[in-house]
Each structure stands twice: as C-alpha cells, then as structure tokens.
Amino acid sequence: MTTQNPTLDAVFGALADPTRRAILAQLSQGDASVNELAQPFAMSQPAVSKHLKVLENAGLVERAIDKQRRPARLKAAPMKEAVAWLEDFKQFWTGSFDQLDDLLTTLKQERKDD
Template sequence: MTAALAPSLDATFAALADPTRRAILARLAKGEASVKELAEPFAMTQPAISKHLKVLERAGLVERGRDAQRRPCRLAAGPMRAASAWLGDYRRFWTESYDRLDELLSDE
C-alpha cells in the first residue's frame, strides 16, 4: 500500500468505527435517502445524523446530490473497495496459515 493511500484508509476505518455510521451506510446501500429518512430509525435528532453524514462525506463514503430543494445522500463505494482490498491481504495471510495448519494436523 502506498503512503498516499494511508490517510484515506484511516478516514474510512475511522468512519466505519461507529455503529450509527455503519447503519447509515447499510441504509444507503439500498438507495439514496434524505437526512430526514436516514434519521427515522434512530433515537437522535436530524442535526446529530448530519454530523455523522459529515464524517462519512469527509471519508468519501457518502455523496450528497441536489434534487430541487431536496439533497439526497448516496453511497460512494470507492473507499470501501480500497479498505476491502487492504483487508484482503490479511485474509489471504490467515487463509494460508489455516491451510498450513490443516496440512500439519492431517499429516499426524
């Protein structure tokens, strides 16, 4: 991984660290939504949801459009793809480690 990718990866994982933000992303994976629509399932105010959305926007995970007077939010998957690729390296490491362990155990 290049050093230039590290800050965006840090922002992605920091944004994903909060369960409310993960729930917002899960909702946006189903389609765009307004702040009001995103706030409905939570016991928090629209300004609180807006703060979460700003974190997600800074990480590049959410984009806001403009539709007349409505500003729908939508998922931007690019940073998640980079995080998944980074995690994939470690997934391969653990898979190979478990495969070696299986071989050792089956030899006995």
C-alpha cells in the first residue's frame, strides 16, 4: 500500500538530517536568527539558511521580519501528522516485542528443562 502525502514526506525529509533536527531543538528554546543558529555548527550562515529553507518548506519553521533581523520560529504542528503516522506502527512493534519476549521466555525455560 502506498499513500502519497507531500506534507508528511516533506516533514520526514526535513527531519532526516541531523543538522536540521539540531536547529529545531535550538528553536524549541525560542526564536533565533541565522547567525545565532549557525554558532554551534561548523558551517556558514548560507548553509544554515539552506537548512532553514528546507524546514520552512516542510512547514516546521517560519521566518518573521523584525527590523533588520529575520528570526526563525518553530512551528511544531506539522510534526503532529508525523507522530500520528508513527503511532500507527506502535501497535505492530509492541506486538512484535511481546512475541519476542514470549519466545525468549520459552527458550529460557527449555534450556532449564534440558
């Protein structure tokens, strides 16, 4: 089954990069300029701007204009759809782990019986 959802694809694409996840973590602490976001990384401001553009296109970040400054702001709402998609698999994984636990218990018991 293939379901196409461009918004979800964009969110997962944006979250796939560790630098973008780190930028989102920074923004969870409050708005920040490109210069402020670039400080913890060994990369240029234009490189950070490219990451911000990907995050903006995914709807995870918005940019405001504040005089000379263009602070970025986290918009976490699009992540809600990604979390909901992942939650659909939680039951599968929980069931798989329960089955593995049962198997390990059985194997352990068989070993004791030998």
